[in-house]
Amino acid sequence: GQQVMQIPQYQHVQEGEDFTTYCNSSTTLSNIQWYKQRPGGHPVFLIQLVKSGEVKKQKRLTFQFGEAKKNSSLHITATQTTDVGTYFCAGMGRTGNQFYFGTGTSLTVIP
C-alpha cells in the first residue's frame, strides 16, 4: 500500500538553529498538506501544496513540494520554543479518497 515516510523521527535543536523535516512517498501525490501537533494537542493544518516544485512561505516556515510530487520538506529558520511539537505531512493519493500521513517528526527546541 501507499507509504509516506518522514525523517528524522526526532530532532533536538538549540533555540535559534534551523530545522528541516523531509517527507517521502512511495507513489506520486496529487497534493500534500502539513500539520503541526503541539504536545498533548491535536494536529492543526499549516499549509497545502499542489503544484510540482511549489514553494510556499509562512514567516519562518518554508514548504516545498518536489518536482516529481513524491517528496516534500518543511524548513524552519531560527527556531523558537513555540515551534515545539510534531510535524506531519499528509499526501493525497491519486484516487483522491484518502490522506496518507507521514510518520511525523518530533521537534524539541532547547532554550
Add this chain to the structure above:
Amino acid sequence: EAQVTQNPRYLITVTGKKLTVTCSQNMNHEYMSWYRQDPGLGLRQIYYSMNVEVTDKGDVPEGYKVSRKEKRNFPLILESPSPNQTSLYFCASSLFRTGEKLFFGSGTQLSVL
C-alpha cells in the same frame, strides 16, 4: 464556533467490553475520518466516509466499525476491544471535495486492559 467534538477524552476499559467513541462536526463537512496515533507510526487511517451512508476502510480497519447515518456524526465502535487497540484516536472532517484541510477533534486516549 466551527469544531469537531470527540467524546470521551479519556477511556479505560477491559478486554471484550464494547465501546463507542463519538465524533460530531458542525461545519456541514461531507468527509469524515478516524485515525489512530501510535509512537513511531504516525497517524494511520481506520475508516473514512465520503458522505452519509458511504463508508470505506482505511489502512487499519480490523477490530473497528463505523456508521454515518447523519452528516454531522461519525461514531467509532469497538465491538470487542483488545489491548493492541490501546492508542490515541482522532476524528477529523473536511469539505474534501475541494481538497480542503482536515479539522481534527481533541482526541480520545483509549486504554484497554
